[in-house]
Amino acid sequence: MYINPNKCVACGNCTYVCPMGAIYIDPVIKRATVDRNECVECYACFNGLSQEHLNPTLVRTMRKVFQAMRLRFDPEPDVCPTAAFEPDKLEWPRVVRRAFSDPRVPHESTGVSGRGTEEVKTNDVSGRVKVGEVGFTIEFGRPGVGVWFSDIQKMAWAMAKAGVSFEKKNPVTSLMSDVSTGTLQQDIMGEKVMSAILEIKTTVDRTEEIILLVREVEKQLDTVVSIGVGTRCDESGDENVVAPILERLGYKLERAKTNIGLGRVTNTADDSKKQEPVPAMS
Amino acid sequence: MTNTLHRYGSAESFYDDYVIFAIPSRGKNDKGSVPKLRQFLEMALPFKPVNMGDALNGGALRPSRTMSPTSHWNRDMTPNFQGVIDGLTAPTTVAAVFDDRVAAEDFVKAVKAADLGLCINISTSIDGAEQCCHTACQPRHSVGYSLGFEGHTEKLPNTQVLTLSTMCGHGMISSNLAKKMIDWVKEGRRTPEQAATYMARFCSCGVYNPARAKRILEDSRHKTE
Numbered sequence: 094m095y096i097n098p099n100k101c102v103a104c105g106n107c108t109y110v111c112p113m114g115a116i117y118i119d120p121v122i123k124r125a126t127v128d129r130n131e132c133v134e135c136y137a138c139f140n141g142l143s144q145e146h147l148n149p150t151l152v153r154t155m156r157k158v159f160q161a162m163r164l165r166f167d168p169e170p171d172v173c174p175t176a177a178f179e180p181d182k183l184e185w186p187r188v189v190r191r192a193f194s195d196p197r198v199p200h201e202s203t204g205v206s207g208r209g210t211e212e213v214k215t216n217d218v219s220g221r222v223k224v225g226e227v228g229f230t231i232e233f234g235r236p237g238v239g240v241w242f243s244d245i246q247k248m249a250w251a252m253a254k255a256g257v258s259f260e261k262k263n264p265v266t267s268l269m270s271d272v273s274t275g276t277l278q279q280d281i282m283g284e285k286v287m288s289a290i291l292e293i294k295t296t297v298d299r300t301e302e303i304i305l306l307v308r309e310v311e312k313q314l315d316t317v318v319s320i321g322v323g324t325r326c327d328e329s330g331d332e333n334v335v336a337p338i339l340e341r342l343g344y345k346l347e348r349a350k351t352n353i354g355l356g357r358v359t360n361t362a363d364d365s366k367k368q369e370p371v372p373a374m375s
Numbered sequence: 376m377t378n379t380l381h382r383y384g385s386a387e388s389f390y391d392d393y394v395i396f397a398i399p400s401r402g403k404n405d406k407g408s409v410p411k412l413r414q415f416l417e418m419a420l421p422f423k424p425v426n427m428g429d430a431l432n433g434g435a436l437r438p439s440r441t442m443s444p445t446s447h448w449n450r451d452m453t454p455n456f457q458g459v460i461d462g463l464t465a466p467t468t469v470a471a472v473f474d475d476r477v478a479a480e481d482f483v484k485a486v487k488a489a490d491l492g493l494c495i496n497i498s499t500s501i502d503g504a505e506q507c508c509h510t511a512c513q514p515r516h517s518v519g520y521s522l523g524f525e526g527h528t529e530k531l532p533n534t535q536v537l538t539l540s541t542m543c544g545h546g547m548i549s550s551n552l553a554k555k556m557i558d559w560v561k562e563g564r565r566t567p568e569q570a571a572t573y574m575a576r577f578c579s580c581g582v583y584n585p586a587r588a589k590r591i592l593e594d595s596r597h598k599t600e
């Protein structure tokens with residue numbers, strides 16, 4: 094992301110809306126500036142700020158007058174008064190930042206927008222996680238911390254070594270040069286993203302082992318980790334297999350995403366040949 | 376992704392937070408799903424959602440690309456639900472957000488009766504979702520538990536900020552903006568409703584809960600952590 098210094102009036106609104114805190118007012122040029130190393134190309138500034146199209150010279154003059162009179166300039170906090178944001182043309186490997194950070198950009202590898210896949214959200218029609226299985230989503234960098242691929246690499250190696258299977262239709266898996274060892278492409282190691290998810294599946298009896306492994310590896314990472322654990326309920330809608338394991342490990346289960354089983358396969362065989370991407374959100 | 380799963384808060388604190396979403400699965404039930412997704416959103420309207428949206432176009436409160444300077448004094452804070460429904464043109468995930476348990480339960484019952492064939496999920500407390508299923512006489516199929524945040528949690532902001540910013544799991548609501556809004560409400564520079572609406576405009580899929588945000592901002596007026 095680029096902020097046009099000819100347009101920027103240094104109102105400072107964008108410094109607060111950047112999820113990575115990568116925008117600051119440069120004291121030399123007195124304009125908002127993006128720290129390209131920390132920017133994850135999430136476009137929260139460009140997409141989230143409302144845009145006015147005021148004359149920059151006029152706004153700067155007004156701001157100077159108000160400042161001289163010690164009057165508080167109190168603009169709306171979600172507005173860029175001069176529409177100063179201009180997206181860069183992103184090349185490989187920097188384009189990976191946007192793919193994992195801007196939720197409206199679909200991953201070509203998965204056909205879904207965002208950082209993950211359908212998980213158990215469509216389990217009633219996909220059968221992705223079967224009875225006796227557990228699907229893990231190990232998410233790095235969330236909330237609001239960000240993660241470098243070099244950190245994700247450490248966890249991917251550990252998981253591969255433990256012999257778990259990576260979800261094929263996952264954006265991180267698609268960036269592995271060797272899925273059997275969990276090795277990611279070397280040229281993305283210097284890229285930072287808002288968050289990324291390793292998705293693995295294993296049998297229920299390995300739940301504790303995998304969680305303890307995640308806990309061990311996450312100590313080596315310079316970020317936060319959030320774990321999601323997906324599983325099937327029984328015919329009466331109860332789930333008394335995985336929850337007790339998680340509680341025994343010390344987790345207080347507060348929130349969950351519940352697939353209520355109303356989905357049906359409605360596509361015909363012909364439809365399946367002409368698939369369209371389905372952006373996911375939740 | 377896991378956008379609504381890892382909202383920060385205790386199970387009790389989700390009493391006013393029910394995200395119900397419909398998702399077509401690629402290659403399974405996505406063909407011809409747009410009218411059904413639209414029907415899902417239209418069916419939500421009588422139950423008074425506090426937000427709704429789709430993953431392609433955003434929520435019911437959106438930023439403006441051509442804002443007029445005069446609108447600083449009369450900005451529209453009304454969610455545009457019909458705009459969300461009319462703007463839906465391609466298969467995607469759609470969501471309706473409720474701040475009332477009974478409304479959420481009744482909506483789930485209505486969705487079940489409509490038999491849309493889409494995959495329907497509820498994101499809230501575990502008990503809250505179970506209650507919705509119980510009311511609709513619909514056994515849960517699968518469940519995805521949140522285990523919360525681990526690792527270097529010292530990098531995270533305080534709990535009030537976290538509660539606000541994690542309502543957008545895509546991370547589009549920055550913790551700095553959430554902190555600023557808490558401060559502005561405390562200073563009396565903006566009302567909780569105004570502050571909640573500013574943040575809602577950054578949510579790119581409409582799952583942000585402005586009613587819950589308003590409550591948190593009101594609480595933080597009296598005690599900032």
